[in-house]
Ligand SMILES: Nc1ncnc2c1ncn2[C@@H]1O[C@H](COP(=O)(O)OP(=O)(O)OP(=O)(O)O)[C@@H](O)[C@H]1O
């Protein structure tokens with residue numbers, strides 16, 4: 001089935017930069033080509049992660065002189081120690097399944113293929129090298145132009161830049177000076193506070209309002225899985241199937257208990273129905289704050 005198609009033996013030895021969906025030419029010579037890079041865990045990828053690119057493309061078109069020519073997910077590797085991180089191979093596979101319907105969003109496995117942790121500055125350097133040095137930039141009616149590579153992140157990620165000890169000061173300066181960041185506002189993060197320490201780079205930070213608020217998080221998907229609750233329509237269907245096939249995020253055994261209680265014959269990813277709120281397994285704060293793990 002479709003989920004299995006992604007199980008290729010990828011390694012850094014046979015790695016090739018995924019450029020099939022990168023648009024090689026822009027029409028308007030006055031615009032600067034832009035490639036958006038979303039770095040993160042994606043454990044698992046959600047619809048909001050995909051939606052971030054659409055929001056950023058609209059924002060760039062209406063509010064900047066950029067023209068988006070490409071978009072990439074880059075998953076952190078296995079060395080990134082974070083609660084709920086499944087193997088990088090699974091996270092990359094799920095991202096690939098999630099972008100199957102997109103004509104312009106790609107997944108680059110390069111970061112995830114590394115055994116060691118790679119700082120985001122190095123990841124952005126990699127994209128700059130592949131797109132502006134190896135490919136040589138983007139065609140315009142007046143010749144080739146270098147693409148602007150920018151980080152795409154939620155407000156919570158940019159807030160960590162003001163948290164002592166998380167980022168190296170030189171990396172923050174390097175990223176925000178050379179690449180900049182498109183920041184999607186996020187429930188629970190005060191954007192003004194998050195940006196207050198980053199004023200020196202304000203011309204390279206673009207804040208995107210979420211016109212339809214979406215408070216989903218991977219944490220909630222993992223929690224729902226552990227509680228044997230439906231994750232359907234929160235993540236792409238192929239990702240639901242992949243999670244089911246590989247028994248991801250159900251490590252506390254709740255799924256087995258539900259089989260014993262006679263609710264195992266429903267379709268994969270489907271809800272157990274209202275009973276789950278009555279048997280004490282529904283999280284009391286499901287659908288509210290994201291600090292539920
Ligand atoms: N609901 C959301 N609104 C805005 N940004 C989001 C949202 N969900 C994820 N992001 C952003 O997506 C990027 C990748 O996120 P990540 O993989 O950490 O997802 P997450 O849902 O925050 O995960 P977790 O719950 O495991 O911490 C980050 O920049 C994060 O800020």
Ligand SMILES: O=C(O)c1ccc[n+]([C@@H]2O[C@H](COP(=O)([O-])O)[C@@H](O)[C@H]2O)c1
Pocket residue numbers: 039040041042076080082118119120121157160166167168171
């Ligand atoms: O480069 C750094 O020093 C650095 C410090 C903190 C976080 N990051 C990156 O920010 C992303 C955070 O993802 P997440 O899932 O923990 O929200 C992930 O791609 C990390 O590699 C990067």
